[in-house]
Amino acid sequence: MNFKTGKNEKPAKDTPLKTKKPFRRRISKNDRKGRKDRKDMRRLISIMAVLMGVILLGAGAAVAFLFLSRKEEPEQNMQQAPDISEKIEIPAQEEEIGSDVTKHIVTAGGAVWNSFKKRPATVELPENAEDFADITECIIDENKRISVTLEGDGIPKSDDKYYYLFAMNTYDTGILEGADYLDRDYKNSSINLKTSLNYNLAGSRLFKKFVIAVKKDGQYVPVSTPSYITNPEAIARFGSVYQQPVSKKGLLVDPNKLRGGELEDLGVKQAAYNIPVARLLGPTSSAAYPTIYYTYNGKTYSFNGQVVAEYDIVFGTLTSKGITTTAIILNNYSSAYTQLIHPQARGGGSAPYYMFNGAEESGVEYMAAVGSFLAERYSDNTHGRISNWIIANEINARKEWNHMAYTDIETYVEEYAKAFRVFYTAIKSVSSSARVYISIDQQWDRNIKNNTNYDGRDILDVFNRNISSKGNIDWGVAQHPYNVPLTEARTWQGSRYVEHGAGTSMITMANIEVLINYMKQEQFRDTKGEVRSILLSEQGYTSHAGEALQAAAFAYAYYKVAAYPEIDGFLLNRETDAGEEVAQGLAFGLSDGGGRHKQIYDVFKYIDTPEHAAHTEFAKSIIGITNWNQIIR
Numbered sequence: 001m002n003f004k005t006g007k008n009e010k011p012a013k014d015t016p017l018k019t020k021k022p023f024r025r026r027i028s029k030n031d032r033k034g035r036k037d038r039k040d041m042r043r044l045i046s047i048m049a050v051l052m053g054v055i056l057l058g059a060g061a062a063v064a065f066l067f068l069s070r071k072e073e074p075e076q077n078m079q080q081a082p083d084i085s086e087k088i089e090i091p092a093q094e095e096e097i098g099s100d101v102t103k104h105i106v107t108a109g110g111a112v113w114n115s116f117k118k119r120p121a122t123v124e125l126p127e128n129a130e131d132f133a134d135i136t137e138c139i140i141d142e143n144k145r146i147s148v149t150l151e152g153d154g155i156p157k158s159d160d161k162y163y164y165l166f167a168m169n170t171y172d173t174g175i176l177e178g179a180d181y182l183d184r185d186y187k188n189s190s191i192n193l194k195t196s197l198n199y200n201l202a203g204s205r206l207f208k209k210f211v212i213a214v215k216k217d218g219q220y221v222p223v224s225t226p227s228y229i230t231n232p233e234a235i236a237r238f239g240s241v242y243q244q245p246v247s248k249k250g251l252l253v254d255p256n257k258l259r260g261g262e263l264e265d266l267g268v269k270q271a272a273y274n275i276p277v278a279r280l281l282g283p284t285s286s287a288a289y290p291t292i293y294y295t296y297n298g299k300t301y302s303f304n305g306q307v308v309a310e311y312d313i314v315f316g317t318l319t320s321k322g323i324t325t326t327a328i329i330l331n332n333y334s335s336a337y338t339q340l341i342h343p344q345a346r347g348g349g350s351a352p353y354y355m356f357n358g359a360e361e362s363g364v365e366y367m368a369a370v371g372s373f374l375a376e377r378y379s380d381n382t383h384g385r386i387s388n389w390i391i392a393n394e395i396n397a398r399k400e401w402n403h404m405a406y407t408d409i410e411t412y413v414e415e416y417a418k419a420f421r422v423f424y425t426a427i428k429s430v431s432s433s434a435r436v437y438i439s440i441d442q443q444w445d446r447n448i449k450n451n452t453n454y455d456g457r458d459i460l461d462v463f464n465r466n467i468s469s470k471g472n473i474d475w476g477v478a479q480h481p482y483n484v485p486l487t488e489a490r491t492w493q494g495s496r497y498v499e500h501g502a503g504t505s506m507i508t509m510a511n512i513e514v515l516i517n518y519m520k521q522e523q524f525r526d527t528k529g530e531v532r533s534i535l536l537s538e539q540g541y542t543s544h545a546g547e548a549l550q551a552a553a554f555a556y557a558y559y560k561v562a563a564y565p566e567i568d569g570f571l572l573n574r575e576t577d578a579g580e581e582v583a584q585g586l587a588f589g590l591s592d593g594g595g596r597h598k599q600i601y602d603v604f605k606y607i608d609t610p611e612h613a614a615h616t617e618f619a620k621s622i623i624g625i626t627n628w629n630q631i632i633r
Helices: 029-058 060-068 098-118 262-266 305-320 335-340 361-377 409-428 456-469 513-519 547-563 599-606 612-623
Strands: 133-140 145-152 162-168 183-186 190-196 209-216 219-222 249-252 270-276 292-296 299-303 324-330 388-391 435-440 475-479 534-539 567-572
Touching: 133 209, 145 209, 162 190, 162 219, 183 190, 262 599, 270 305, 270 567, 292 361, 299 305, 299 361, 305 324, 324 361, 324 534, 324 567, 335 361, 361 409, 388 409, 388 534, 409 435, 409 456, 435 456, 435 534, 456 475, 475 513, 513 534, 547 567, 547 599, 547 612, 599 612
Parallel strands: 249 270, 249 567, 270 324, 324 388, 388 435, 435 475, 475 534, 534 567
Antiparallel strands: 133 145, 145 190, 162 183, 162 209, 209 219, 292 299
């Protein structure tokens, strides 16, 4: 054929024929590549057909699942698309896959199937939906945002595929109608949701509690117990406020003796001082001490400049003397600041101090502002440093020291815990190293019928459960192991109220190991697994029956304290006798009202020095021992 003309032509007769070769069409390089691609494609299609047959027979559910996951429809009792937690990486294919294609497809299909099998089961919510999952972490993260982690078994059936994060007020018992969610994510066995902190702004969430919910029948239903932020110290401006005391020896100081040399002479290492909150608040009429205006969370509060100046002198002086200071925040009554008084405590009562108000927004706001103001004021050497904060006094003695209408112990502790957490969060968000304590007295496990107070043991049990269930924090216990009765100085003398087991009616210095052993239990440990700080913040021994007995009682108590590393401080009540207490037979002072030093003065002075033995030897015969080790259990 003439390829130019397309016609068949015969060769000339006189032209000899050449040897005939097979005809081969010239194929370009691109044509060869296309042919090979088509061949590979046919092979790929064949393999995929076989693979699909296998998948359809053995893994049909996975295919259905992948198909359904593309739909954006609410759940109708069917599983939703998972967020595949394992990243499926298919190796990059070279230009010519060749025979390895089977391996790649099988690997990818197997990964999808394995991921599907690992997806938690979809389950119905329990009757109490809050039991479905747990908030395992509610913290301020490194970006100063609130980070909430939820973990649970399975995925709850609901109207859609999401978990939702909500913020609640301290006093809220559920998600408010019409509340907006702060974040959402696809449901899984473990999720993390985040929101802004808005620190010190009108929309601050520092004191909120957080809950995660699903939408069920058009309503948001919590699937976890609410949790508070557990690390407010993450945003603290001051990191080294706490002063490690040189020894455990402490004293409730006489403000009239602050500027003299008595505290130095006594070698006081720790001190305690009361702050009745209402006394701090409000304007002052003194030009020399103008009103202090403090803005917090978008609102401005007034503090009495003259009263604040008094505390500046007290805490500044103690700090300058190297004394570790404990402040006791008390809720005294003022008609101008009733918002600080719990609604169930406004009906009156004989107690000088009242339950703080964590049940209303105005109470929460004031407590937060007061706690933040005090922590800022006393976190450096300008006005003094406060290392320890005790929130209220002897709260188990409801009638005497923390008035609120009588109720069951769970409700009572819940109301105290709300207030405690507000103060804790306010203080720790400013002073990261500060320690914050709950206060109980020596009445431990009395079990008195129709008692309208509470036992210290029960208070600790309920408080610990309450705090742990809503975001564990590093609270400590400040206990007052007074003698029984208070007028009896001889701590070592046997009493039917004082036993050496957890069921003892009272805890005094004779059986203080009961409290230590109780706090060593696993459920009471702090967030690091350590025994919580124990501060013996108030106890005294009367000289009413003789100064030698008083001095011996202090020596007995202090040597016991020194033997227990779990006790961080022992603050004796008091530096000088108080007239109203002396009238009741309670002459607790190191000095009498006229300033004369009692025998206990020198025992106190030398008890934590190398000269202690010479000043305490006399006490052994009074107590009936020959060696101080005999009093340790």
